[in-house]
Amino acid sequence: MDHSAKEKEAIALVAEADKKIKSPQGFLGTLFGNSSRAEEACEMYVRAANMFKMAKNWSAAGGAFCKAARLYCQVDNKLNGAVSYIDAGNAYKKSDPEEAVKCLSHAIEIYTDMGRFTIAAKHHITIAEIYESEMLDIEKAVEQYEQAAEYYKMEESTSSGNKCLLKVATYTAQLEQYHKAIEIYEQIGTYAMDSTLLKYGAKDHFFKAALCHFCVDMLNAKLAVQRYEGMFPAFSDSRECKLLKKLLDAHDEQNVDAYTDAIKEFDTITRLDQWQTTMLLRIKKTIQDEESDLR
Template identity: 75%
Template sequence: MDNSGKEKEAIQLMAEADKKITKSGSFLGGMFGGGQNHKVEEACEMYCRAANMFKMAKNWSAAGKAFCKAARLHMQLQNKHDSATSFIDAGNAFKKVDPQEAINCLNAAIDIYTDMGRFTIAAKHHITIAEVYESELVDIEKSIAHFEQAADYYKGEESNSSANKCLLKVAAYSAQLEQYPKAIEIYEQVGSNTMDNPLLKYSAKEYFFKASLCHFIVDELNAKLAVEKYEEMFPAFSDSRECKLLKKLLDAHEEQNSEAFTEAVKEFDSISRLDQWQTTMLLRIKKTIQGDEGDLR
């Protein structure tokens, strides 16, 4: 479908809105013009209409800029909620063409939401920013920072399940960046929080398994002690396939037997598929066995 007509219409609307703003901002209009706010409101509406037309024409950059203009006018009119919504709309448009500009718009919306005490919605948009850093800009450190901020806001609002989801992302990335103590602390914390919940306790073994792998990379003895601690804390962990695998790996590591290590991993993987993160951690552990090439095949 040809939407070039929509784009021309949008450009015209933008020009008309700009004129209204110029008139409303004149000195005499500012001093004596009772209709100043009305003109700003009209311009605001026109920018939003133009933005939506740009969206139809798939001109995402122009749509983002138009939504930004509307957002700033809403703020001028003290319509904080509308301003934040327009910044979010701008961010969603920019996400398709300019990830950094999308982040700038989302941050502007977050500032408004936190000022209004809307921390749950601010957290949601911190996650969006984290995901842009994660997939578009590939800046894992910044992604971690936004997941942490989201978790912090969720905790403050007693949304513990949402906070845990964010923290688990932080833990996974921290381990990838070799920040093992941070990852261990989160996996232990989330594991402890979930093991007493009848609906979530099945996940606790996974978190204790991941914490154990992080311990193992740092120090074999630490891993041994950690496994014992988790068994004591959560008796169901002892009977899990994850715990049995860890014990086999610890024995293989102690004997410096890379073949036994690989065999134990293959046996586990044939029943419960290991994910990419677990495979990466297991390879790091295996590389600490003398003379090992670090292959899990």
């Protein structure tokens, strides 16, 4: 494919569309006197944007989609405006993450005004992922996941909302905001234990909540484990619960070797993920610190 030919064609189309809406009678007069002209210009911008995409010129594609989006909104075609902002955001994702976030945010505004909260939530997740992978701003990603969760809950999409909240819990625990993470893990664990389909996952949520408690202090962790066993008897039999009890004992005895052995033994059967490993290392450090304090 000849990229430069596509690009030239796209540039010419954008210029033609610009001309169409900047006719002698003045922009607004033309627009509202002849909205079909504006619609034609929008279609040209979109066609140009797609050609830029074929030429892999992501910034120009984003720019052309944006022109279409703004024009659609001016002639009150909100839905097409939102779609064009999403297309702009997806193009900019490859070249300019900040612009991508702006475009997706414009689309979200339109969707929430229209009461379409599920689709707004989906785009909040896209923004969260941009913050996670492109901009490495975890706190902003957390805000986006929280907003998405809120919209999903409003629309009774509990499981989609919970997926977003689990992301929030993962990150807030990493940021050492343990109380917030505990609240989410306990809430989702309680929700899961009452569901036939989700029951199996409940132990993981309680396990993670207990590890967060442990990072705050040991007494909290001990009481939490007892509480989870009372609420959800199946938790008592789980390997996770048995591991927690061994870790609590090792912590009690200030025995780093027993602590490490318990984790190794668990890990040979059930692989610990990166997050769990991080939390367990933080807890281990508290034993080591306390040990050196005693010397």
